[in-house]
Amino acid sequence: GNSVTQMEGPVTLSEEAFLTINCTYTATGYPSLFWYVQYPGEGLQLLLKATKADDKGSNKGFEATYRKETTSFHLEKGSVQVSDSAVYFCALSGETSGSRLTFGEGTQLTVNP
Amino acid sequence: NAGVTQTPKFRVLKTGQSMTLLCAQDMNHEYMYWYRQDPGMGLRLIHYSVGEGTTAKGEVPDGYNVSRLKKQNFLLGLESAAPSQTSVYFCASSRPVGNLAEAFFGQGTRLTVV
Numbered sequence A: 001g002n003s004v005t006q007m008e009g010p011v012t013l014s015e016e017a018f019l020t021i022n023c024t025y026t027a028t029g030y031p032s033l034f035w036y037v038q039y040p041g042e043g044l045q046l047l048l049k050a051t052k053a054d055d056k057g058s059n060k061g062f063e064a065t066y067r068k069e070t071t072s073f074h075l076e077k078g079s080v081q082v083s084d085s086a087v088y089f090c091a092l093s094g095e096t097s098g099s100r101l102t103f104g105e106g107t108q109l110t111v112n113p
Numbered sequence B: 001n002a003g004v005t006q007t008p009k010f011r012v013l014k015t016g017q018s019m020t021l022l023c024a025q026d027m028n029h030e031y032m033y034w035y036r037q038d039p040g041m042g043l044r045l046i047h048y049s050v051g052e053g054t055t056a057k058g059e060v061p062d063g064y065n066v067s068r069l070k071k072q073n074f075l076l077g078l079e080s081a082a083p084s085q086t087s088v089y090f091c092a093s094s095r096p097v098g099n100l101a102e103a104f105f106g107q108g109t110r111l112t113v114v
Helices: none
Strands: A003-006 A011-014 A019-021 A023-026 A032-038 A044-050 A056-059 A062-065 A075-077 A086-093 A107-112 B004-007 B010-013 B019-025 B031-037 B043-049 B065-067 B073-078 B087-094 B109-113
Touching: A003 A086, A011 A019, A019 A107, A023 A032, A023 A086, A032 A062, A044 A062, B004 B087, B019 B031, B019 B087, B019 B109, B031 B073, B043 B065, B043 B073, B073 B087
Parallel strands: A011 A107, B010 B109
Antiparallel strands: A003 A023, A019 A075, A032 A044, A032 A086, A044 A056, A056 A062, A062 A075, A086 A107, B004 B019, B019 B073, B031 B043, B031 B087, B065 B073, B087 B109
């Protein structure tokens, strides 16, 4: 079946530091890949997505590239802000699972001023 | 612009009690989902629906039932609550465009079973 593995957290950074959150997946065929973000007390919201190999999703300074050869979709941001503090979830929807999402464990990011 | 609305937002139940969580969406989405979120486990799919009058089991369906009598509403029921059902529950909806669709989430219901 489908699965998603995220780097262990939590992650604590200083403002303006570089961020990487690793995500690898297992799926048959060509899944679509997503990063969702959950701010404190809120539901999840889509941050970015990529639907085929070598696609780069980007939004709000965050980027992630769909790497078929390494089955990875790592999230990066060059300079984090305090307002980026949140829980980040990597997820996939498979060719046979339609729009049903399989999530990683989530990574808590805290950015200190 | 309401999006996906869940009620209630918080609830404490005693073991063996029953309750229903309500999810309503105003985006005319065909697909709706119930997930539970537990520490260190991400979100796991409980049940989902691909249209009015249809439901299907997800990854962790035991102990839950659902109904989709109206397109805009998706109800999650716990017939006899257990402490293992203490969790945060999220409803989501999406359009039927295969595995490309963005899911929109509600703000969650925090349920504690004592």
